[in-house]
Amino acid sequence: MEALRGMSIAIDPQSRRLRLDPRDPVFTDDPYPAYAAIRAAAPAFFWEDYGFWCFAAHDDVSALLREKRFGRQILHLMSRERLGWPAPKRHLAPFDALERHSLLEMEPPGHTRLKNLINRAFVSRQAEKLAPRIASLARERIDALRGDGAAELIEAFATPIPVAIITDLLGVPRAMGPQLLNWSHRMVAMYQFGVTRDVEIAAAAAAQRFADFMRGYAKARRADLRDDLISQLLVAESEEGRLSEEELVTTCILLLNAGHEATVHAIGNAVRTILDRNLDPRALFADATTTAATVEELLRIDPPLHLFTRYALEDVEAYGVSLRQGDKIGLLLGAANRDPARFPDPDAFEPVRDPNPHVTFGAGLHFCVGAPLARLEMTIALPILFERLPGLRLAERPRCRDAYHFRGLEALRVAWD
Ligand code: HEM
Structure with a gap:
């Protein structure tokens, strides 16, 4: 070693x-x-x-994300026996039930039907409607702590904004935020390396409670349609063959979880990058063009999700490897984003990179549904933070969570003038 x-x-x-x-x-x-x-x-x-x-390597990761010979799912082509997988764990049944209907784990044609439906529902929640809400939330959070002179920003700023926005968007009461966070954290712990039985049991219990809540809430909202995403999904559910109840429940949970887990840490990592490197926020956020370029470079240089997997859907001899149908592969997004072959001087923060083809949101079929929302949240919240807290600086070296492949901060303690 x-x-x-x-x-x-x-x-x-x-x-x-x-x-x-x-x-x-x-x-x-x-x-x-x-x-x-x-x-x-x-x-x-x-x-x-x-x-x-x-x-x-960036070229490989980017191509593999788009490759039709690789997919997120393999059980539609091969049995567990042929794959050499053990039987499903009984104590994980509620978690597995959600995964089965998750957009993230589906392949066409089911994936195409569901993704079109979600994308349409998302597109109609235009940015113009959301932008003022994100801005007022960001101001509210900062005004609440401005007099303190110091704060822990993951809890005080990076977490509450994405959680409030995704609950509003979906149409779930904001007061559910802390409970949703609790369920979500237990569920996403399943994607970490070296999952223990305790983690599995906690994830299954959270999945069960989350699904029970969503099922009950959806039932109540069928007779109470409003201008929110759950109403659009409920309308689709009521039209034969467009969306099953299980898909509706799973989609709401996926959107609630995905809607904040990564964005919280994208915001935290971004603030850290700016402070660690002594970048000048006034130059970074001078106007809409520099702000957009800054956000892209922040997303490239320290993304919150580092590893996604695929299965070979057939035997593949390419990318320098020889794979059999059913083999799993790992795509390192964080490594691809720092590949010098694609990004000259990759460790330098250079918002002038144009184009900036980072793979932080993936690519191809499973490209992130929430990318426009995450970008909007960062574009609005970050300038407000730096403008309202002049002299913002790190109060201590930030600690990372010990959770590969979710890259985020345990705590981000800062002080200001
Ligand atoms: C900075 C924040 C975010 C990052 C870095 C991120 C990253 C990603 C990545 C890399 C994928 C692709 C996974 C794969 O190819 O296997 C993905 C998929 C997805 N993301 Fe995000 N995401 C973020 C925010 C969001 C938000 C705010 C939402 C929801 C409102 C969301 C919802 C989803 C969904 C539903 C998928 C599955 C898409 C599919 O399978 O077709 N994400 N995300």
Whole structure:
């Protein structure tokens, strides 16, 4: 094992095998030096700790996200027996039931039907309607703490805005926010490396309660349609064959979870990037054009989600690897975003990059439904934060959550003048 800035990492360029514990705190604290070393040694490599091939080069990741020979799902083509998978765990049944109907885990044609429906519902919630609400929320949060001179921004700023916006958008009472956060955190813990039985049990219980709540709430709202997303989904549900009740419940849960988990940390990571690098917020957010470019570069340089997987839907000989149908692969978004072959001087913060083809929101079929919303939230909330708290600075070195592949901060303590 070689030590890279104190982390234990072994990469053999010949066999292209990597040993690196994704829970290594040095790695989760700053994965980018490891990505650079891995990409240089072997852009396609077998990550032994995960047990599958992974890709770190931008061109590969970007192409694989769009590749029709790879999908999020494999059970429509191969049985568990053929895949060599154990039987589903009984204690995970409520969690698995939600996954089965999740847009994120579906393939065409079911995926196409559901995605069109959600996209249409999203497009109709125009940005013009949301922008003033995001701005007033951001101002409210800052005014509540302005006199304190110091704060922890993940809890005080980065979390409440996306949670309030997604509950409003969907049409779920804002007061449910803390409860939704609790369920959501337990459920997304399932996507981390090295899931324990306790994590599984907590996730299944949260999935059960969340689904029960959503089912009850949807039932109540069938007779109370309003100008919100759940009403549009309920209308679709009432039209034969467009949306089943299970899909409705799962979609609401997916949107509520996805609607804040990543955005909270995109905002936290963005503030940290600006403060850590002593960037000048007045120049970054001088006008709409610089603000848009700044947000894209913030999303590129430290994205909140680093790893997504795909299955080979057929045997594939490409990208320097030989895969059998059913093999899983890992796409390293955070590594792709720092590939020098695509982004010259990749560790430098350069909002002038144009184009800035980062893969923070994925690409292809499963491209993020919420990307316009997440961009809007950052575009509005970040300038307000820096404008209203002049002299904003880090009060201590921010701590990262020990949770690869969700890259976010445990705490972001700041002070201002
Ligand atoms: C900065 C914040 C966000 C990031 C970095 C992010 C990232 C991603 C990525 C990488 C994917 C693709 C996953 C894959 O290819 O396997 C995805 C999918 C998705 N995201 Fe986001 N997301 C963010 C915010 C949101 C928001 C605000 C919402 C909802 C309001 C949302 C809803 C979804 C949904 C529903 C999918 C599944 C799309 C599909 O499978 O077709 N995301 N997101």
